[in-house]
Every structure is written in structure tokens, then in C-alpha cells.
Amino acid sequence: MVNVMDLPEEEYIYPGTRACAGCGMALIYRIALKALGNKTLITVPASCLTVLHGMQGFCSTKISVYHTPFATTGAAASGILASLEDKGLADEITVLAFAGDGGTTDIGIQALSGAAERGTNFIYACYDNEAYMNTGVQRSGSTPLGVKTTTTPEGKYGHKKNMPKILEAHNIPYVTTGIASYPLDLYEKFKKAKDIYGPKYFHILSPCPPGWGYEPKDTILIGRLAVQTGFWILYEVENGILKLSKPSSRYLDPTKRKPIEEYLKTQKRFSQMTQQEIQVYKTYINEMWIDIERRIKSQEI
Amino acid sequence: MGNVKKDFQKILGSVQKPVKGEAGKTGTWSSQKPVIDLNKCIPVKSGKPSCFNCWLYCPEAVVSRTIPPQIDLEYCKGCGICMEECPVNAITMEEEYKL
């Protein structure tokens, strides 16, 4: 396991960006770039990340970024890679696509699916703040059940789309989940992905102070609670083999999991969850873990 | 065509070059600033590189991984994550005018 001194000191993002105070995505992006280094080209669709990069004339990253329309992240990454291959530079430069949950699970899913199916050698990282935050907290396909957003004041219908599973179905070499609260785990995974050939998919939970309704200081704490209640599971699927990541492995034992209410009560967006919905959550979490357990057992055979 | 470049040859697509503080001096976003109590800070006490949670978890990268850690108050947005994540409660958020 990586420790804090293993991370390079060099920062690839200048301070003083337009990201909110306590933004989960800002930390995720910072860690990802540390792992990948500056021999990288990044493509970013319309998202909060677009704003972090800055307005005309001046950007906040020390790595080149190609902004692209909302639906096209997977395609833009394919295009950058194709050009690098054409110039014989594809071995030297990593292609990174960094999109939000809206740009991944909803409008961007087609381009991502196409890029994955074509075996495109790139890293696709989805930072999931569970709604269209940049445009003012509207629901997305990744919004969890019962959450209050501006377009679901009554609470969102249905669970979030299981993107890691969808990408697994594309038979790509590496699918993983991450979270802002465990940056060392995330760093290790990005470093690993850099050396794998083929499409690599990251789904990273990104707590959002204004969108989720909590004080900025609690970003890491809330993310940790998501893992500790078993709601967010950190795992890797490498060539079809599932492996729980260290921060999540103890929660295979349901008695170790904190009650989900502890997570829900920290955020205003869950303020109108009914008892029925909370029960649905408990079942949902339970079923997710049973599925993980079943997979791990069948792999041992 | 001539030797003088016309405007449309000088202005092409919208491009950016990297700068610090693209959003300005974001330290002005909050009146609260973190203060590290060096008596409690782990790397300071041990004299060895250790902990550095404040450096690790800062979304803005305004904390340096030095002994002692130093915070760039010009850009620190005062989110308070460093205070929350310090394992020995060495960091407190103080009102800026007091500093």
C-alpha cells in the first residue's frame, strides 16, 4: 500500500481555481494528475471541471487540456489517441478523459461505450457528484434513490446507473471505483492504470458541498462514511477478476458496516427520505455486497 | 498579403496558458484561515516526514509537504478540510483579522 511520501510533491494544478471550497472533484483531479504526470493529454466535457480549468486566455493546469462538447468525451479521447498513434507518440503520452456523472452515464454514454468497445487505449475517469452540479443540481442517471434535486423535488426515482458494471460488460482490462476520501488508494489505481494497455474506467465518488448540502470541511468525512456504511464499495476488476480494495474489504462483514442513516443524515439532499426509502437502501446495500461476495467466492474456485 | 499579420491571423481559436490564481486571489473567499499548532503537528514533533494529511487532503494544493507544513493564505479558500483531517487536532480555523 502506498504511503503519503510516495506521492510526488509536484502539483499539476495551480492554486486559485474556480472550484468551490472543499470540492471533492478538485482533490480527485489533483491526485489523478500526480499519478499520471505531465506526459498526458486531457479531454474534458462540459462539467464543473471545465470551470476549474478557467476562462479564456488563462488556465489553471500545467497539462494541455482539450475541451469538448458534452456528449463527446469518449470520442474526443479516441481522436487525440488516433492522432498520437498517427504521429508515433502514443507510447509516450497518456490520454486521459475526465468527465462528470452527467457526461458519463447520460449524454456521454454512447461515446464512452464506443470508445470502450473499440479497445481505445485511454483512461476514462468519471467523477461522480451524483447530479448535474455545474448547471445547478439537476438529477442525472447517477443520482441515488430518493435524493432531492432541483428537477426531483419529490425525490429521485430509482437507483443510480451501475456504470462500473456497464463498463465491465465491455470486457475492458480495468474497471475500478474510487472516492475522494481515500486519495492514496486512488493514486495507486491511477498509477496501475497508466501501465495497462486498453480502455481503463474509473468511477470516483466526489462529495459536493453545495449540491449535497453540507459544510465544505466535511467532504472527506462524508466520503469516508459512504465507504464505512457499505454504500460505496471500492473495488477493482482486472481482466474480469474482482478484488476489493483495502478500505472496503472489512465491510464484506455486514456487522462491521455503519448504519446507512449515519451517512444519510449528514447531507441535506437526503432530508426527506422516508423510512420506506431508507429500508430500500438497506436492502440495496445488502444485495450489492452479496453480489460481491458471490463473485469473490466463484473466483476462488 | 504583406508582412503585417492581420487580426484574423493573430486571433484563431480560444486558447489558454497556465497561470497561478486563475480565479484571482481565492484567499478572499473566506474570512476563516487554518492555523497549525506546531506543538501538536506530528512531522514537526518527530522531525521526520510523516502524516502530512493536511497536504494530502487539500483540494486546492495550498499546503506544502514541508516540516512544518506551510499554508498559502493568498489562495486558501478556508474550506476547513485540513482541520477535520488532522489526526491530532493541530489545526484550528481562525478569523483572518486575528492573524
Added chain:
Amino acid sequence: MTVTEDNKMDIRDDIMILTGNHAAAHAFRQAKVGVVSAYPITPQSPVVEKIAEFIADGKLNARFVKVESEHSALAVCCAASATGSRVGTATSAHGLELMYEMLPWASGNRLPIIINLATRSLGAPWSVWTDHQDFITIRDVGWIQFMCETNQEIYDNNIQAFKIAEDPRVYLPVINAYDGYILSHTLMPVKLEKQKDVDDFLPPITHHINLSDISQIKGIDPVTTPHIVIREEGTAPGYYEYRFSLQKALENSINVIKEVHDDFAIRFGRSYGNGIYKAVETDDTDTIIFAMGSVASQSRIALKKFRSEGLKIGLVSLRLFRPYPSEELREFFKTKKNIIVFDRDIGYGYEGVLSYELKAALYGLNKRPNIKGFIVGLGGRDVKTEHIITGVRRALNDFEQGIFTNKTEFLGLRLDELRDYDESTYFKNG
């Protein structure tokens, strides 16, 4: 995989009999395109099939990204162009419409991308046959637009298009259009030039962005405010300045287009009028037909018919549709008296696009010619010589009586043969 044009001569460098689609594919091959990204759509699919064949046979060293939609196709092209490669694609009708979101992205970013458009009608209802509607629907997004009359022209225009698009005075994307089926699938003789000569004419691309050079850190296409930004690190234009620049580049590109056309004519011995339009038998008459593409080709036959009957009519076949050559057209038409425009497209709610744009261009003339517009051949309805002749005669009749109208007339309708068609009763029995 390398192009070995000089060694294995299984492609002869003289005249080949090619469909329009394949002429475009050969042009891409000889232009040494670096990245192609396309999605199949009738009637363009053979372009990319041929390109895939070239790549598989080692005749073209390019990356072909087989995307899952046209929207992604142009997104790949834009990203690949910004990274520094020469790129191109092909599409038709709904494919072009699906690309629509990315069209201003390419022009706003000043990316020299080439699209070959095998024109096709837009649904609803479905139609795979040709008209120019798809070509004209995208006229306001800032692309250079050419229309071809022959397969040789498709090949020649492509080679010229890369040179024009990549010129530092231009840096704009180009659409090269040709009629679906009429040209795309019809065999015509096409002279392919020697690779060495094409290389001389068309050097490798020097892109103004070139993200692949990571020693130069660039952010591309960020949010751009209405204001300009002034900091100690420098100043940056606002959106308005970028748009001004795009317009000026388009306006100025006419000079480069003419330059490249004339240079091509000297080197390869083929020219297309003055590069902007082709004037056919216009010196001895002041009555001119104005059209483009397949309609212009058909009009050439009408000219012969008229002249055999003693009526002197000329033709202007428009090659460059955008940037609109209003000065060149005004210069030509200022001595003419009657213009009959045939549009294989229509600006619904108004009239044929060629017709009203020409009227606008000639508005400032002291002596304005008579202009009348007709619609022909939508959805692939055959454009017959007799339609052109009917149109010209009807127009000349109107002009004589001093009738002017912006209302357009459809030629070639077959309403009288429909008897009592009425949709409300169509489904009832008996």
C-alpha cells in the same frame, strides 16, 4: 505500413474510371490523411469502405476510427485535428445534421477538417436520393463550402481543400459536396496525379494548435466570456473578437481559394472557371441560368437545346457556396439582364437559397437584373432538361411583363397524376 506509390504500381497514375465516392477516397489517400473517422450512411459509405481498404492494403498509413455515430465522428476529427493531424471524413443528410453540434466547434476552433458530403435529402419522410438541402442547411456555421459537377472535380477539390484549409491565412474547415448517386455512384474518368506531384502541391500539415507537442501547454476552447481578460500575465480576446476573426478569415479565404485554384491549374492543367464559378457560354448573352451541382450539369444540356433554336442563354455554375462570393457575382452580373435560378433546395418559408442569396448580393447594383427562382429535383425527383427549358421560358415571360415575385415555383411536380389523393380518406376502404 507505408505508402509505396513509386514501387508497386498496382495503382496506375493515369486515368481511372471511378465513382465519385472512390474519387474522394483516392484524394484522401494521396493527401496522406492521418486520421479518418466516419460512420456509414447512404450514399457516402463507399468513401470510407475504400479508405479502409487502402489502409488494410498498406496504401494509406492512417488511423481509421470506426465510431458509433456521426456526432462522434466529427468529435474524433476535431480532437485529432487539434492534436495536430490531417483529418477528414465523409457523410450525408442526417449524418451531417447529427454532426451539427460539432460543426461550429470545428470552425470556432479554426480546425482544417475536410468533409466530403454526398448530398442526400432530409427526412421526414425517409429519402436516400439527392437534393442539396443538407448542403445548404449548414451554411451559417462558418465552413468553406464547395459543390462539384464531376468526379474529376471531387478529386481535384479535395486536394485543393486540404491546401486551402491548412493555409495559415485561412485555418478553416471545408465541406466538399457532390450529388448523391448522380456523382457518388456513377462512374466517370478521373485522372489521378502522381504522388510526387501531389506531395509537391500539398506539404505536410503545420497546425496552429498541435497538442501533441506537450512542451507547449495549452488549454483549448475554454469558457470564453463576452469581455476581454487583462492580467499581468497577458491579455486574452473575448468571444466577440474570436467570432470577428472567424468572419474575416472566411471573407479573406476567397483570395486563397482563387490562389490555390490557379496554382493547381498551372501544375495539373485543370481549372474550374475562375475557381468561384464556371461561366458557360455567357459572353454573347445577357440571360443567364444560375445553378450548382447536378442542376448546373443538366442546364448545360438545356443551353445546347436553346441555342439550337436560336435562343442565346448562358450558365453560371456556382462552385464556391461559402464564403459567398458576392463581389465576384456582382461583378459578373452587373452587365446581365435576366437571371433564372434553379435551386435543388429550399429555404422553407421563403424560397430557394441560391435565389434569395443572389438577390441580396445584387441588391446594390444600379441596374438590377431580373431574377426568378425555381425549385427542382427535391428528394431526387429527376431534373429534366424540359424542366429547365420550361423554367427559363416562364421566367422570360414574367420579366417581359414586369412581374417580380419572391414566391418560388416547383418544376416537375406530378400533382395532376395523383387524382384524388387525400390523406384523410386514404385509409378508408372503398
